[in-house]
Amino acid sequence: MxxxxxxxxxxxxxxxxxxxxxxxxxxxxxxxxxxxxxxxxxxxxxxxxxxxxxxxxxxxxxxxxxxxxxxxxxxxxxxxxxxVRNSMGKSIVATYAQLVRTAATYIFSGALFGLMRLRKGPVIAALYPIFALILQALIGIGIGLALSAIFLRLIPFFTLNWVLCLALTAATLALTLRWFRKHDGKFFAYYLMHDYAFTARWGGSNPPELETRMAEFANRIERAMSEDWxxxxxxxxxxxxxxxxxxxxxxxxxxxxxxxxxxxxxxxxxxxxxxxxxxxxxxxxxxxxxxxxxxxxxxxxxxxxxxxxxxxxxxxxxxxxxxxxxxxxxxxxxxxxxxxxxxxxxxxxxxxxxxxxxxxxxxxxxxxxxxxxxxxxxxxxxxxxxxxxxxxxxxxxxxxxxxxFAGRAASKSVITTPANRFTNIT
Incomplete structure (x- = not known):
């Protein structure tokens, strides 16, 4: 050491x-x-x-x-x-678009399969918001279809039944998704989706505003290294x-x-x-x-x-x-x-x-x-x-x-096997 x-x-x-x-x-x-x-x-x-x-x-x-x-x-x-807050200021529709882009980035780049060879826990955590958001949408659609079925029983011969059923299902879906987003402090689906989308959007590079902030952090650390600590x-x-x-x-x-x-x-x-x-x-x-x-x-x-x-x-x-x-x-x-x-x-x-x-x-x-x-x-x-x-x-x-930690050896079960498809550096 x-x-x-x-x-x-x-x-x-x-x-x-x-x-x-x-x-x-x-x-x-x-x-x-x-x-x-x-x-x-x-x-x-x-x-x-x-x-x-x-x-x-x-x-x-x-x-x-x-x-x-x-x-x-x-x-x-x-x-x-x-x-972070600026990156999270997305509408519900935009968040579902993030879901598609983020899943595509990790799957089609092969990154997801490499990560699964390391630890399944964080990969499950990464997949959780995808499945959670899909499940929330399915719950909203399911409730909407159930309400539509009740409506059809009450008014079976109305001419525009299918239009009203479609509108009722869409409205129920929207209300359901809003409820889930309002209570995301319990589910963390939107939070985690924004987290992974923030990384995936730039393919692993840092957005310009983050690079600027990191440079400011470096300046603060550099200044401290010249002080009496x-x-x-x-x-x-x-x-x-x-x-x-x-x-x-x-x-x-x-x-x-x-x-x-x-x-x-x-x-x-x-x-x-x-x-x-x-x-x-x-x-x-x-x-x-x-x-x-x-x-x-x-x-x-x-x-x-x-x-x-x-x-x-x-x-x-x-x-x-x-x-x-x-x-x-x-x-x-x-x-x-x-x-x-x-x-x-x-x-x-x-x-x-x-x-x-x-x-x-x-x-x-x-x-x-x-x-x-x-x-x-x-x-x-x-x-x-x-x-x-x-x-x-x-x-x-x-x-x-x-x-x-002088003289401390690394833990015996440390994982060092690379499973990364991308090892190019600049």
């Missing part, structure tokens, strides 16, 4: 990149506050939140005492929820993981990191008053990644190139955490290797499991097991059976990510 400098952290800057999520980022602050307090009570350390002290549009400050060490962290959410930690969750890969690859490829930011000596500490003379350690934590959903598409050349590049770079330490219990993630799939772009000198990522069945008590696992969307966020939450993965020790603890 590469040495990434001092393993002690007193001040940390965390950049959290959410997945495809239209909700205001205050949700992540409240989730951190509640779950952090729960984990601190379980694990026996202290953690408290206050308003952020650094710049940025949204974030919070953390003070924590763990293992006798006091640590401060500024956590900033890199927001792209406005782009011991560690700059980038956390990418779900779709945010592959955005982080490209952002970090850009920063390193364009030589935008401070000189020697990864060449500090083992155990080196900054002297009092030395300020930011030694650059921060740069760390990357990917959680619940869905990289193959993008990298398996034909136009994902940028992402595949960034994966291959980042996998060899000593400037960072990259830890990838997933869990087989998360049906929405490509659990224990090395995102570089399974994408078919693993270079000869690959050193990243270290792929480990959050092992929900071991780190959650039987009662807690029974409570969450079938709440698939909630399990996809478990990486950001408390575990009542303490294991080696602890989001709050990583983001607010006294050790760098590399030091915390």
């Amino acid at each position: 590469q040495d990434h400098g001092s393993d002690r952290v007193r001040k940390r800057r965390v950049f959290y990149i959410p997945g495809y999520d239209p909700i205001h980022p205050r949700r992540y602050r409240e989730l951190y506050r509640k779950e952090g307090a729960d984990q601190a009570a379980i694990s026996g350390y202290e953690i408290a939140l206050s308003p952020k002290t650094s710049g940025g549009p949204y974030g919070w400050h953390v003070n924590s005492t763990q293992d006798g060490a006091a640590v401060e962290a500024d956590i900033e959410v890199l927001v792209w929820s406005d782009i 011991d560690e700059v930690l980038v956390v990418g969750h779900s779709s945010g993981a592959h955005l982080a890969v490209s952002i970090l690859a850009d920063l390193i490829r364009e030589n935008r990191l401070p000189p020697s930011s990864w060449q500090k000596y083992p155990g080196e500490e900054l002297a009092a008053g030395q300020g930011g003379a030694a650059p921060p350690t740069l760390s990357f934590l990917s959680l619940g990644q869905v990289v193959p959903m993008v990298s398996y598409l034909p136009r994902a050349t940028r992402l595949r190139a960034d994966l291959a590049y980042l996998a060899t770079r000593p400037e960072i330490f990259w830890l990838d955490v997933t869990a087989p219990g998360d049906g929405c993630a490509f659990a224990l799939c090395d995102p570089v290797a399974v994408s078919g772009v693993a270079p000869a000198g690959q050193i990243h990522p270290l792929v480990i499991s959050a092992a929900f069945t071991q780190t959650l008590s039987t009662a807690r696992w029974r409570e969450l097991r079938w709440r698939f969307f909630r399990l996809h966020f478990q990486y950001l939450c408390a575990f009542d059976r303490v294991g080696e993965y602890d989001y709050f020790r990583i983001t607010a603890g006294p050790h760098t990510l590399a030091a915390r």
Whole structure:
């Protein structure tokens, strides 16, 4: 493992990149506050939140005492929820058109069949909105036909029966679909359809407005790397993981990191008053990644190139955490290797499991097991059976990510077999 400098952290800057999520980022602050307090009570350390002290549009400050060490962290959410909301502003008819285009993209490109060779859980999650929306339409048609049959019994000899029956069925279908969309917070069919359609529409490449936002994120991370922090930690969750890969690859490829930011000596500490003379350690934590959903598409050349590049770079330490219990993630799939772009000198990522069945008590696992969307966020939450993965020790603890997992081998069941038809890169 590469040495990434001092393993002690007193001040940390965390950049959290959410997945495809239209909700205001205050949700992540409240989730951190509640779950952090729960984990601190379980694990026996202290953690408290206050308003952020650094710049940025949204974030919070953390003070924590763990293992006798006091640590401060500024956590900033890199927001792209406005782009997500704009992509979701579709009519019902437009959403069904998205269904056809998205299904065609994944099926006719062959991406769907490659993905099924990796993990069936996230493929089922991808197929769910398609079948759910079709089922909702069939329910509406079925109710409309039933009402039409009742109408025919009441007025059997009316001249324009068929016209009225057709109108009644169409009106019932429209009302049914509106009801399902209004209650999509329970079904997640429209939400997931928009999510997959957002990726499929561009064939795996990023839309211009997202590329612009990613460049802004890169600027914020670059600025933090020149400030007085011991560690700059980038956390990418779900779709945010592959955005982080490209952002970090850009920063390193364009030589935008401070000189020697990864060449500090083992155990080196900054002297009092030395300020930011030694650059921060740069760390990357990917959680619940869905990289193959993008990298398996034909136009994902940028992402595949960034994966291959980042996998060899000593400037960072990259830890990838997933869990087989998360049906929405490509659990224990090395995102570089399974994408078919693993270079000869690959050193990243270290792929480990959050092992929900071991780190959650039987009662807690029974409570969450079938709440698939909630399990996809478990990486950001408390575990009542303490294991080696602890989001709050990583983001607010006294050790760098590399030091915390030094000597840790990858999980034994890591999947590295490529099943991608498209391995071209630019």
